[in-house]
Amino acid sequence: MKKITLSLAAAAAALAFGTISAEAKVKACWIYVGPIGDFGYSYQHHQGLLEVQKELGDQVETAYLESVPEGADAERAIERFARSGCNIIFTTSFGFMDATNKVAGKFPEVKFEHATGYKREHPNVATYNSKFHEGRYVQGVIAAKMSKAGVAGYIASFPIPEVVLGINAFMLGAQTVNPDFKVKVVWANTWFDAGKEADAAKALIDQGVDIITQHTDSTAPMQVATERGIKAFGQATDMIKFGPETQLTAIVDDWGPYYVKRVKAVIDGTWEQHDVWDGMKEGNVVMAPYTNMPDDVKKLAEETEAKIKSGEFNPYTGPITKQDGTEWLKPGEVADNGTLLGLNFYVKGVDDKLPQ
Amino acid sequence: MGMLEAVLMTIATAATPLLIAAVGELVAERSGVLNLGVEGMMVMGAVTGFGVALTTGSPWLGILAAIAVGALFSLLFAFLTLTLVTNQVATGLALTLLGLGLSGMLGESFVGLPGVKLGNIDIPILSDIPLIGRLLFGQDPVFYISILLTAGVAWFLFRSRAGLTLRSVGDNHASAHALGINVILIRYLAVMFGGACAGLAGAYLSLVYTPQWVENMTAGRGWIALALVVFASWRPWRVLAGAYLFGAVTIGQLHAQALGIGVPSQLLSSLPYLATIVVLVLISRNRRMTMVNTPASLGRPFVPDR
Numbered sequence: 001m002k003k004i005t006l007s008l009a010a011a012a013a014a015l016a017f018g019t020i021s022a023e024a025k026v027k028a029c030w031i032y033v034g035p036i037g038d039f040g041y042s043y044q045h046h047q048g049l050l051e052v053q054k055e056l057g058d059q060v061e062t063a064y065l066e067s068v069p070e071g072a073d074a075e076r077a078i079e080r081f082a083r084s085g086c087n088i089i090f091t092t093s094f095g096f097m098d099a100t101n102k103v104a105g106k107f108p109e110v111k112f113e114h115a116t117g118y119k120r121e122h123p124n125v126a127t128y129n130s131k132f133h134e135g136r137y138v139q140g141v142i143a144a145k146m147s148k149a150g151v152a153g154y155i156a157s158f159p160i161p162e163v164v165l166g167i168n169a170f171m172l173g174a175q176t177v178n179p180d181f182k183v184k185v186v187w188a189n190t191w192f193d194a195g196k197e198a199d200a201a202k203a204l205i206d207q208g209v210d211i212i213t214q215h216t217d218s219t220a221p222m223q224v225a226t227e228r229g230i231k232a233f234g235q236a237t238d239m240i241k242f243g244p245e246t247q248l249t250a251i252v253d254d255w256g257p258y259y260v261k262r263v264k265a266v267i268d269g270t271w272e273q274h275d276v277w278d279g280m281k282e283g284n285v286v287m288a289p290y291t292n293m294p295d296d297v298k299k300l301a302e303e304t305e306a307k308i309k310s311g312e313f314n315p316y317t318g319p320i321t322k323q324d325g326t327e328w329l330k331p332g333e334v335a336d337n338g339t340l341l342g343l344n345f346y347v348k349g350v351d352d353k354l355p356q
Numbered sequence: 357m358g359m360l361e362a363v364l365m366t367i368a369t370a371a372t373p374l375l376i377a378a379v380g381e382l383v384a385e386r387s388g389v390l391n392l393g394v395e396g397m398m399v400m401g402a403v404t405g406f407g408v409a410l411t412t413g414s415p416w417l418g419i420l421a422a423i424a425v426g427a428l429f430s431l432l433f434a435f436l437t438l439t440l441v442t443n444q445v446a447t448g449l450a451l452t453l454l455g456l457g458l459s460g461m462l463g464e465s466f467v468g469l470p471g472v473k474l475g476n477i478d479i480p481i482l483s484d485i486p487l488i489g490r491l492l493f494g495q496d497p498v499f500y501i502s503i504l505l506t507a508g509v510a511w512f513l514f515r516s517r518a519g520l521t522l523r524s525v526g527d528n529h530a531s532a533h534a535l536g537i538n539v540i541l542i543r544y545l546a547v548m549f550g551g552a553c554a555g556l557a558g559a560y561l562s563l564v565y566t567p568q569w570v571e572n573m574t575a576g577r578g579w580i581a582l583a584l585v586v587f588a589s590w591r592p593w594r595v596l597a598g599a600y601l602f603g604a605v606t607i608g609q610l611h612a613q614a615l616g617i618g619v620p621s622q623l624l625s626s627l628p629y630l631a632t633i634v635v636l637v638l639i640s641r642n643r644r645m646t647m648v649n650t651p652a653s654l655g656r657p658f659v660p661d662r
Contacts (some may be wrong), residue, residue: 004489011485033570034573035460035570035571035574037460037463037464037467037569037570037571038570038571039467039468039570043467043468050459066571067572092594117603132401141479153614155526157619180574184614184616185613185614186610186613186614186621187613187621187625189621190575191431192570192572192574192575193575193576194449194561194566194568195370195373195379195561195565195566195573195575196575196606197566198565198566199366199606199607199610200610201369201613202362202366202607203363203607203610203611204367204614206359206362206363206366207359207611207614207615212535216564218568218570219568219570220466220566220568223566223568237468240570241468241469242470253543263405271641304498350614351616352616353618355621356620
């Protein structure tokens with residue numbers, strides 16, 4: 001509550017003195033789905049905010065709301081920000097999609113940026129996303145090389161396209177090494193619940209997986225993997241401290257450059273609606289150092305990463321068969337972004353029924 | 357360690373924090389005070405336990421500190437609701453919000469640091485008995501404390517004179533007062549016992565379950581503990597049964613998913629809550645049993661007339 005009061009007070013002050021100061025500051029605001037202390041997804045977005053502060057200094061004023069639930073509360077939170085004088089609002093979770101568009105319609109002068117979604121119903125709504133699945137493809141390659149059991153455990157959050165994309169990419173990467181590789185998926189139905197994520201990891205390990213990867217935001221699965229002596233991948237941030245001998249690598253989200261660019265565009269008056277989907281090439285998706293693996297695996301991982309980074313290879317290049325056995329992509333055919341962003345089916349080999 | 361044994365151990369770990377917090381709240385509610393601040397007290401215990409264990413290197417000191425902080429935090433609630441006679445529901449909710457915010461602020465510097473884990477006990481030979489060995493003789497120490505706590509509270513409430521007094525305060529504070537019982541003092545003590553238990557349950561999360569600190573790491577477990585008290589119709593052993601049932605269904609659904617049985621995960625995830633509702637409905641069908649067990653003065657303010 002303190003943060004909200006402060007930001008409201010700041011907004012009131014900005015309104016009061018706005019006419020006096022020659023150069024009005026641009027106010028950039030963020031809405032996070034988790035606490036900034038999650039040391040995962042929301043933490044990384046907040047690092048982006050801090051980079052904006054550092055890069056743009058006096059030209060910008062920032063505010064944020066953390067742990068905003070996806071749903072009716074989100075709309076209230078976004079609207080509160082829009083009323084409090086924010087010039088640009090970043091809503092950083094898929095579930096904020098409809099709320100963002102709804103509020104955007106009421107405040108045409110405010111810029112809205114929604115992460116990981118696909119709806120842009122008003123000219124003042126832009127969407128941005130990262131190709132996290134590029135990193136997951138590399139993880140899949142590593143997992144298939146490292147796993148003795150030939151089966152990895154995947155702790156997933158919600159059955160949305162972004163998560164399904166990750167599972168498929170992991171599978172496709174693994175299949176290049178071991179065509180019979182298996183992935184067991186457990187849906188935690190939460191982005192962030194350390195205890196539940198730990199339980200999911202234990203359940204998977206008890207069922208014989210010897211590599212854990214996660215698309216949820218806490219470090220708990222990494223700790224469980226350490227305890228049980230198997231390997232795991234970090235999520236959203238470098239989690240090496242939680243598993244110095246466990247973490248193989250981690251997908252690190254680096255939102256800083258994008259946020260600086262977009263806030264600067266508002267300052268310069270050049271902001272325009274767009275839909276970007278950056279990945280390794282643009283530096284949004286960074287792999288943490290490859291650790292706890294033999295040199296040949298490390299080399300293969302680096303080569304795979306380099307191939308994706310240079311734009312030479314897209315993980316979603318055919319031939320790819322759907323889970324039900326029907327052909328999806330012909331040899332050499334590359335999936336278009338529209339299909340990928342709405343992906344709602346598994347590729348062949350995933351040992352799970354996708355919840356609809 | 358066999359698979360079944362591993363699963364049972366996981367269930368025990370999932371159930372223990374719920375059990376401890378719920379037993380504490382049960383005592384408070386038996387004295388007639390409804391404290392909805394369990395979540396807030398738990399999360400304060402979690403951050404205190406983590407912080408103290410990290411700085412001193414001793415998980416036991418962390419646990420003791422968490423118990424003390426839980427009790428102190430509930431003292432605030434007790435002062436507001438019992439001395440200043442504020443609304444218990446509103447004050448309890450405020451306590452939860454305060455706890456979540458305050459713990460986030462206090463714990464800011466602990467984020468991203470691996471914690472100290474309270475290790476498991478291992479009684480030689482006995483813990484090697486197949487299936488039940490590890491379960492009975494190789495758990496973390498707090499697991500044993502939780503069982504002893506349940507037994508102790510059950511004995512205290514229903515077999516001791518002091519327990520009878522506490523229940524009488526919860527059932528009819530006017531009569532208890534007329535008999536010369538210090539209603540307010542007893543309620544203070546009961547609320548603080550509940551706070552101490554919630555603190556311990558929180559420390560369990562940050563020192564045993566997942567040895568780390570992350571904001572809001574209780575993730576609603578305080579609310580589940582509150583529901584368990586009603587679920588158990590204010591009887592300690594039923595709280596234990598409820599906590600283990602909830603833990604078993606939670607872990608069971610994760611295993612069902614990993615096995616790849618074709619049931620939607622959303623349905624499986626809601627199973628623990630559905631199970632709780634079904635049992636609640638079944639229990640409340642028996643009106644007499646509900647009437648006998650529900651503390652009649654629960655949530656009602658008491659102002660002694662002089």
